[in-house]
Amino acid sequence: MNFYFYKALYLHLFKYGVGVTNTNKKFEIVKELRMRQGTKSIRVLFITLLVCVFPLTGQTLKIETINVAPFGFIGKDGKPTGMMFEISNRIAQEADLKYTNEIIPYARTIFDLKIGTADFVLRFSNDELPAIAVPLVSIITMTTIILSKADAPYASLNDLDKKLVGVVRGGKFDEDFDNKTAINKVQVNDYAQMLKLLMRGRIDACIGTNVGLYYNAKQLGINPEMLSLPMQLSSKEFILHFSRKNADIQTMNKLKESVEKLKVKGEIRQIVNKYMGDFKWDIAELKNQATVLQVRVYSENILAQSHSPNPLIN
Missing domain, CATH: 3.40.190.10 (Periplasmic binding protein-like II)
Structure with a gap:
């Protein structure tokens, strides 16, 4: 290891903003490295550099x-x-x-x-x-979803053409949704206002993150059964x-x-x-629940048909 190795290491840290936070101190160390090329001095300066690289240790x-x-x-x-x-x-x-x-x-x-x-x-x-x-x-992945009333679900963005969909003012949740001009986007102040408008029938659907929408629904006393299964759009970290x-x-x-x-x-x-609260915010879990429900309904229909008289036989 020589002077140029230590210098290169420091310049790498300096370039990417890692380590020393005081600009004057940065130039001070570089200057000293240029002036002192003795092995002992370099070792001392390298130790100083390491101390500078970890400035938060012991601090709040x-x-x-x-x-x-x-x-x-x-x-x-x-x-x-x-x-x-x-x-x-x-x-x-x-x-x-x-x-x-x-x-x-x-x-x-x-x-x-x-x-x-x-x-x-x-x-x-x-x-x-x-x-x-x-x-x-x-930390966590949050899914952008569209919610509507339980008795008026939507399966795709195309189903929302000419519908009124609430959007938090200034919010950018999904590129495909944002670019779809056939959807009538209603600007609102926050999720709470949006959900109130939905429940009153003033808008047809809401867009937002799963956590943001479900938390505010819980705060407003809206039960999960009152809302549709979510239409999943995209994810944000x-x-x-x-x-x-x-x-x-x-x-x-x-x-x-x-x-x-x-x-x-x-x-x-x-x-x-x-x-x-009672809201299942994890979209994967909701999908599993929906699949189980669909299978159950399908099975019940098949069973009902098997017990009903066949007009072709009679």
């Missing part, structure tokens, strides 16, 4: 949770809560890291990741995030985004391992289930 992790129910909100007791708030806390706890967690407006989380006032946020990705945050690990400004290899590895452990133990699913 700054977590932010999006202020969108059920992911993050202020409860009736005035305390922060929500499924992503709880999951974020468990990730830090499992990694044995000190942390704080604040409920923050959705749009502001991007700015805070960029300037480094937040270390990580659990949220959907967008075009801005890859440049300012490391998409470390997927809730991802742990770690600020590139504060990026730290050791901490990020701990967090990634923590998420995998929580998944294996089923803790993430348990937290989500707690907020969903």
Whole structure:
């Protein structure tokens, strides 16, 4: 190992924004590496570099949770809560890291990741995030679905031509749906307003994530039996985004391992289930239920036909 190896290693970290967060310190180390090429000095500087690569060790992790129910909100007791708030806390706890967690407006989380006032946020990705945050690990997959009343189900997007479908204002849930101009899209403020309009017969269907729609239905006292089986469109990942400004290899590895452990133990699913009540939010489970129901109905029809008199025989 020589000077050029250590220099190349540092420049790699510098290029990708990993490790040292103070820009002046970055140039300081590069300058010293150029000036001192003695073996002993290089060893000392390499140790210094390693210390800089892990700046968060022993410090408090700054977590932010999006202020969108059920992911993050202020409860009736005035305390922060929500499924992503709880999951974020468990990730830090499992990694044995000190942390704080604040409920923050959705749009502001991007700015805070960029300037480094937040270390990580659990949220959907967008075009801005890859440049300012490391998409470390997927937390959970959420399916974009369309719901209607139980007595008026829809099987495909074509069935929705000329129908009124509620869409949260500014929301982009599915490219095929967004591009289908034959569907009359009704802009609403949130999922709650959308579901109220559906139940009153003012719109024909709703679009959104399975978790968002089912949680708000539960809050409004809408029973699962009152809604159709979901039309599945596409999926979106809730991802742990770690600020590139504060990026730290050791901490990020701990967090990634923590998420995998929580998944294996089923803790993430348990937290989500707690907020969903009687609603089966997992689309795979709903599909299995639908298949079982279809088989049962088919079997009952066959059995009924076998016991009914055949007019051709009589």
